Amino acid sequence: MYKHMKKIISGLLVLGGSQLAMAQQPQVELFGLDQVTLSPSPFFDAQQVDMTYMKAMDVDRLLAPYMLEAGLDWPAERYPNWENTGLDGHIGGHYLSALAMMYASTGDEEMKQRMDYMVEQLAIAQEKNGNGYVGGIPGGMAMWEEIGQGKIDAGGFSLNQKWVPLYNIHKIYAGLRDAYWIGKNEQAKTMLIDLTDWFYELTKGFSGEQFQQMLISEHGGLNEVFADVAAITGEDKYLELAKKMSHELVLDPLERQEDQLTGMHANTQIPKVIGFQRIAQEANLTEWQDAADFFWHTVVENRSVAIGGNSVREHFHPVDDFSPMVSSNQGPETCNTYNMLRLSEQLFMSNPQAEYVDFFERGLYNHILSSQHPEKGGFVYFTPMRPEHYRVYSQPQLGFWCCVGSGLENHAKYGEFIYAHSDEALYINLFIPSELHWDEKGMVLKQHNDFPEEQGSTFTFDLKKSQKMAVKLRYPSWVEKGALAVSVNDRPIEVEAAPSSYVTIDRKWKDGDRLEVKLPMNMQWEQLPDGSDWGAFVYGPIVLAATEGTDNMPGLFADDSRMGHVAAGKMIPLAETPVLVSEGTRPEDLALPSSSPMQFELASVDADENAYTLRPFYQVHDVRYQVYWPISNPDNVTATRSAIGEKDELMLALERATVDQVATGEQQPESDHFFKGEHTLSGNTEGYFWRSTTDWFSYELKNNDRQGKKLRMVFPAKVNGNTFDILINGEVFQEVRLETKEGSSQEIDYPLPASLQKEEHLVLEFRAKNGQPTERIYYVRIMK
Structure with missing residues (x-):
């Protein structure tokens, strides 16, 4: 990511030996959110804005998908947008997590009341379902029954013709976990275990191949959650389930220290890797932690931009060509950074190195903090790096994107990584005004600053009794060697540490002690x-x-x-x-x-x-x-x-001539055009995303203002020559049989008849013939 950081990391590897193959059991712990209280700062302000946004949301509408799918009468209707077009219920899981986090962070009673109410109502739905399942997926019960019978039809963002149902239910798993672990709701623990038992029974007859087939579909961090359930219950069967739910297509090359990420949907992969790391912690799997650590270094050093974000149009682009980053209006996705910060925390707990915190700080200040409107609230999906472009914000009753869900959590948990501890040492990671209550030590630590306007921070100790303790103060990568100044009670402390490490101050601390650090910044x-x-x-x-x-x-x-x-x-x-x-x-x-x-x-x-x-x-x-x-x-x-x-002018001219378009094989553009299909394949070949089928697939496109005059299709230059049909609004529009051409692709325009030019919506369907696959389709446009 950052060249100066890479030099520091390389130096650490040379001086201190490889940071890989460390012990997996966590060496340090994070403090609970209820132990850290934010003081006035931009983070405190963002927390309050987030809570106002949360209070503007209707809990009953968020619960509607779960209650209606359980067959219960329910007075509230589903929210719109992603919440009533196939991903119904995913925000409800995020919201439950955010309620637990916000309650723990602030003590706000309304947050607790909403959390407890959600758990109570979800328990009613779970009991009505009768088998431990609870979810908002439309037609989910019938779909899960099919899957349990081994009938698995998985695509990158579909499973048995549903929109990422595994990803969807991961959100309610995580919500119940957080309601228990963070919100201290015991009922949520019982529900979480029952829901896990349902999935365990559903898949217990699966072969390894069937698990891997299912995992082609985006599945969030289900492997992480199942490892968490193993930790909660102490039962090995859940840890084995977590291992089975780990995608070998991603894990295997990472174990070989190979970067095969180009073209992959970025946020599909990051939660899987968090799961690899959690399983490594619970099962003491050195090679899985090494894989997660390799992924982290690869993404941070080679695939991220200055704000800490990664991906263009949600996908990892080539490491040697960032031109799409400065040309696209769909730059780094907030969910990606949300998950990269979570991965940083997990790696830090097993191997407390400052490099993880350096990246965390960069992403926190510059991507996460910037991703919420500071006054009106609302969350950002894409943060374009294209010069002179802008960001878009959600509204509480209208927008229900994935980055709304993670956004609700982001600004509710700013206290999570400021401090960490082992049994005898306190780690000070971030310079955010706050109070730490470490009851086991009888200590309150208060951090005061006006950072970054003030280039330093001050810590005061409120101790019931004096005690010996090592305080590990982070020496950030951005402070030059020899420039960090530390004092205790105005007496300077000799600093021998280097940037991107920790200064250890091991002494007997007493009530009223004052620790001060100067953090000179450079451009x-x-x-x-x-x-x-x-x-x-x-x-x-x-x-x-x-x-x-x-x-x-x-x-x-x-x-x-x-x-x-x-x-x-x-x-x-x-x-x-x-x-x-x-x-x-x-x-x-x-x-x-x-x-x-x-x-x-x-x-x-x-x-x-x-x-x-x-x-x-x-x-x-x-x-x-x-x-x-x-x-x-x-x-x-x-x-x-x-x-x-x-190159940019060619792209802009094409955009100006386009009425609507689908980037085939790319998750969100296809979802936003209501992709449907059976027995389809997608991938990325030589930089082109594509989709094909041996059966059929379709999109819904808009012919805005009835401007569409032709359908433009992009195919590979080298084709198989199979015949297939293109249908529009249920009628055969074109029989297609292509010939191989020179070059990397071929572009064909098909004029739209006058009757179709008058239609405002065009359902475009590709249908194979005689069981032979269609050609790989690279792109679809309706052109003016």
């Missing part, structure tokens, strides 16, 4: 990991951005449409992007301090007459922005603009 220029001439300004751990106006930002607060989470307003051509001009000057020296703290003025920008002020990205909202900047020497500015604009 860094971070290139994209592919080494291209694009970079971001990072001051300490804080990513900086410039604002670029507010014109043409439709859908800033999204409606309930399936594509509402995408910032679909005008994309400013990359050829017009402001270019930094540098000759013999370090890029970081182009950011000049201003009179305001944490603000910098950019020098040497080749653009219009605008002045560009950099400020923390998490403070930038309701506006177009720029995080990444191209850089050039004075003689090459024109060539730089031409190079970055040529």
Whole structure:
């Protein structure tokens, strides 16, 4: 991810030996959320905004999918958007987790009342189902019966023609776990075990091959939850279930230390890896922890951008080409960072190294904190890195994306990783104003600061009695070697540690002791990991951005449409992007301090007459922005603009001519176009996503304003020559039989007859003939 961090990590490996193959049993623990209270800060403010958003949501509507699927009369209707189009109930699970977290973090009684009420009502649905199952999947009971009989038809985001049902039920598993572990609700424990027993009985006759076939479908972190149930109950059968629910297609190359992630749906994989790490902890599997650690380093160092996020259009792109990152309006997904931070915590507990916290801090400040509107609430799905674009926020009664679910949790658990402990040592990880109540030690630790405006933090100890204890204070990677200053009661402490490690202060602490740390920050220029001439300004751990106006930002607060989470307003051509001009000057020296703290003025920008002020990205909202900047020497500015604009202009022209489109084989675009099908395959070949079938599959496309004149299809250049049909609105539109062409792909336009041009919705179906597979279909567009 960050080149300066990679150098530090490499140095640690050389000096301290490999960090892999460590003991799996956790060496440290995190404090409970009820032991850490936030003090005024941007994180405290975000927590309060999140709680207001949660209180605006109707618990009965979130429960509706579960109650109605159990056959119960229920007065409330389902919420719209993803909650009534196939993924019904997934937000309810996230919401239950968020209630437990927010109650533990704040003590707010309404959060507890809502949590307890949800558990009580879900218990009624579970009892009505009669077999331990509880879920909101439409027609779920019949589908699970099919699966239990071994009838498994799995695609990347479908299972037996349902939208990721395993992913969906993972949310209620996690919600019940969190209601018990965090919210202290004992009824939730019983329900969680009963639900796990249902799944255990459903799949106990499965072969290994059947498990792996089922796991082709996105399944969230079910392996993690089953490992958690094993920890709760002490029963090995749940740990064995967790192992069986671990996807070998992902695990095996990671165990070989191979990166085969390019083209994979990013957030499908990260929860699986969290599960590998949890199983490693419970089963003492060194090789599984090594696999999880390799994944973490690969994603952090090679596949992430400055804010800590990863993926374009939800997928991992090639590590040597980040051009899609700066061209797409669908940049890093918030759910990905939510899960990468969870993985960082799990790895840290087994191997408490500062590198995990360095990344956690980067993602927390710059992606997670920025992903909620600071005043109105609302959560961000994609955070585009495309210059001069913008983000879209959800509304509590309309938007129910996956990143709404994880967003509800993100801002309810900021106290989770500030501190950690072993039996005898206290780890101070993050510089967030807070109070830690460590009752077992008879200690209250208060952290005071105005970070990042103030480059330091102060800790005061309130102790019932003096005691000897090692305090491990994080030396961040972004503080230069020798620059960290630590004092106790105003007396300096010699610091021998290096950046991205811990300063250990082992002494007898007494009531009223005061620990102070100075954290001088420097400006860094971070290139994209592919080494291209694009970079971001990072001051300490804080990513900086410039604002670029507010014109043409439709859908800033999204409606309930399936594509509402995408910032679909005008994309400013990359050829017009402001270019930094540098000759013999370090890029970081182009950011000049201003009179305001944490603000910098950019020098040497080749653009219009605008002045560009950099400020923390998490403070930038309701506006177009720029995080990444191209850089050039004075003689090459024109060539730089031409190079970055040529390919972009072709893309923008194609977008302008498109009425609606489906990126086949990509999860969310297909889901948003109501994908259906049987016996289909999808994948990524030579950079192209595709879908084919030996039976049929379909999409629903919109012919907005009846502008569609033709159907454009993209196929591979090399084809099999099998004949198949394209149907539109139930009628055969085109019989297709292709021939192999030269190149990497072939593009064919099929004119729409006048009768179809008048239709507002076109159901596009691909149907195989004689059991022979259709050709791989790369892309579908309705064109003007």
